[in-house]
Amino acid sequence: MADYSERRFARILGHYLALIALAVLALAPIWIMVATSFKNDVIVQSKEPLWFFFVPTLDNYAYIMTRGKFDTYLWNSVIVGTASTFLTLALGGFCAYALARAEFRGRRFIANSTLLIRMVPPAVLAVPAFALVVVFNIDNDLAVLIFFYTALNLPFAIWLLFGFYKQIPVELEEAAIIDGATPLQVFFRIMLPLMKSGYAVAGIFTFRIAWNEFILALLLTGRNTRTLPVGAAGFITDTGVEWGRIMAMGTLIVIPPLLFTFFAARQIIAGMVAGAVKG
Amino acid sequence: MPLSDSTDGEQDDSGRPGFNIRSLNPYLFIFPAVLVMAGGLVYPVIDAFYLSFFDWKIGMPFDTAPFVGLSHFKRMIMDADVWESIWVTIRFGFWTILIEMVLGISLALLLEKPIRGASVFRTIFILPLMVSPVVVGLIWRYLFDARIGWINYYIGKIGIEPQVWLGDAELAFFAIVFTDIWQWTPFIFIIVIAGLQALPREVLEASKIDGANWWQHILLVKLPMIKSIILIALLMRLIDVFRALEVMYILTGGGPGRATELLSLHIYNRAFDTQQLGYASAISVLLILLVFGLSFAILVFTDPLKEKSDI
Numbered sequence: 068m069a070d071y072s073e074r075r076f077a078r079i080l081g082h083y084l085a086l087i088a089l090a091v092l093a094l095a096p097i098w099i100m101v102a103t104s105f106k107n108d109v110i111v112q113s114k115e116p117l118w119f120f121f122v123p124t125l126d127n128y129a130y131i132m133t134r135g136k137f138d139t140y141l142w143n144s145v146i147v148g149t150a151s152t153f154l155t156l157a158l159g160g161f162c163a164y165a166l167a168r169a170e171f172r173g174r175r176f177i178a179n180s181t182l183l184i185r186m187v188p189p190a191v192l193a194v195p196a197f198a199l200v201v202v203f204n205i206d207n208d209l210a211v212l213i214f215f216y217t218a219l220n221l222p223f224a225i226w227l228l229f230g231f232y233k234q235i236p237v238e239l240e241e242a243a244i245i246d247g248a249t250p251l252q253v254f255f256r257i258m259l260p261l262m263k264s265g266y267a268v269a270g271i272f273t274f275r276i277a278w279n280e281f282i283l284a285l286l287l288t289g290r291n292t293r294t295l296p297v298g299a300a301g302f303i304t305d306t307g308v309e310w311g312r313i314m315a316m317g318t319l320i321v322i323p324p325l326l327f328t329f330f331a332a333r334q335i336i337a338g339m340v341a342g343a344v345k346g
Numbered sequence: 347m348p349l350s351d352s353t354d355g356e357q358d359d360s361g362r363p364g365f366n367i368r369s370l371n372p373y374l375f376i377f378p379a380v381l382v383m384a385g386g387l388v389y390p391v392i393d394a395f396y397l398s399f400f401d402w403k404i405g406m407p408f409d410t411a412p413f414v415g416l417s418h419f420k421r422m423i424m425d426a427d428v429w430e431s432i433w434v435t436i437r438f439g440f441w442t443i444l445i446e447m448v449l450g451i452s453l454a455l456l457l458e459k460p461i462r463g464a465s466v467f468r469t470i471f472i473l474p475l476m477v478s479p480v481v482v483g484l485i486w487r488y489l490f491d492a493r494i495g496w497i498n499y500y501i502g503k504i505g506i507e508p509q510v511w512l513g514d515a516e517l518a519f520f521a522i523v524f525t526d527i528w529q530w531t532p533f534i535f536i537i538v539i540a541g542l543q544a545l546p547r548e549v550l551e552a553s554k555i556d557g558a559n560w561w562q563h564i565l566l567v568k569l570p571m572i573k574s575i576i577l578i579a580l581l582m583r584l585i586d587v588f589r590a591l592e593v594m595y596i597l598t599g600g601g602p603g604r605a606t607e608l609l610s611l612h613i614y615n616r617a618f619d620t621q622q623l624g625y626a627s628a629i630s631v632l633l634i635l636l637v638f639g640l641s642f643a644i645l646v647f648t649d650p651l652k653e654k655s656d657i
Binding site for chain 1: 372373375376378379380382383385386387388389390391393394397408453456457459461463464465467468469470471472473474475476477478479480481484485486488489493494496499500528532533536537540541582585588589591592595596609610611613614617618623626627630633634637638640641642644645651
């Protein structure tokens, strides 16, 4: 038996070593970005890669926050991210509820075409979106971006929420109706509280896409409506390649998605798996 | 479960009594979402078809753009640049998906056993998927930098000459493949592990008792049982290959030449770099047809209205 437990120990050790190696591979590029954002230009330009031990500086952060329009970009990103998330959850939630609970003509058509248009490539949206901007002269309005992000996110949100609504037993609604609740009361008082985690998952995915999106934001925003990713990309052309500052900008952009990951990894993975199972 | 007769006035005919169809019209619930999707996704697709018939360029009012019929499509068939970017897309899809699948599935099979702390590692593994594509492009552009990039430093340590990674056609292609593998292998890994862990224990036990060896157990029992998950993950990655452009836009811009210009990026560059909006729309039509064809394949394997997943 000693032999058996030794082999078991070796197997578990190997398992952990493999997981640690993979974790290092996943984290290293992200850590290099964070580390570089705290380096002054002399250290960045020296060819020796320094992972941990250097004199950190906040100069890069001070620079991006005081020069340029960082606060405007941040504010735009926050507005666009929260507004499109809120709209997606509200509209997508209603639609998913109807798809999950009602039988009506066109139900299957809506479900199938939602799955198809979810795959529309952003590059295909680019020219028609640009045409709208040119024709209506609307490149200084965040509403355009909020509208497109809501449209982009609705298909995924709808069927994610559909799955969550399906898991709630119909008997709960029946009981509430017997007790005299109106349909709207049933939706807001019974269903929504039970759907908290469903809306949380859908909200995380929606916010992340709106927060990270770049190509449409580049086309649909003007000087005062740029979002953070557009601002970050601008650093490459505006000031040559100032890696310390670029990495500081990148670090700030990555903070919200990373926070979501640490607090809701299980839900995010559940959403991804559901996506792979259902397309 | 049918309602008791005390509430038959409230029940609809569909056997789905939870939604009180008599007093709330389901179309009112779906209408706002459908309206936004029609305006933000369906209309642009139709508009791309329409614009493809006009020789519209940036800076020109659309009214003055000449109608050119199908000539953009004729031109596209003969256009070596379009074919080259299709070829780049196919090569990129082949290498990234092959490597991501092999790595992701093998790692999942090796590391499937539940182990203390596994959830911490899984949290770390999904981080590359959460990082903004722009930031992914920026990070790897720095790492692949010819002068101060960390990759040149470390290959120097093992005796390889520094390379101008993003300035050479083959090396730049390698760079975008490598970046994609870093970002997306965890996706396959996580999905396949979830599939494996949801397999019914009894079947796996039975196969072990029947004396299947390790290879037989994996090739004949486990993999066939999760093949639908693998297939859908594969189709989704394939569709993503046709949708991707942000990472390459930042990392290489499609260059050098057209060495890393995937079809999506080609459309973008045509429209906004060479400013041919109409011609770019014609290429978008091709892209839409490709992507919808692949999405249709997913629909064949899945039913979006199904209540429970296969796993």
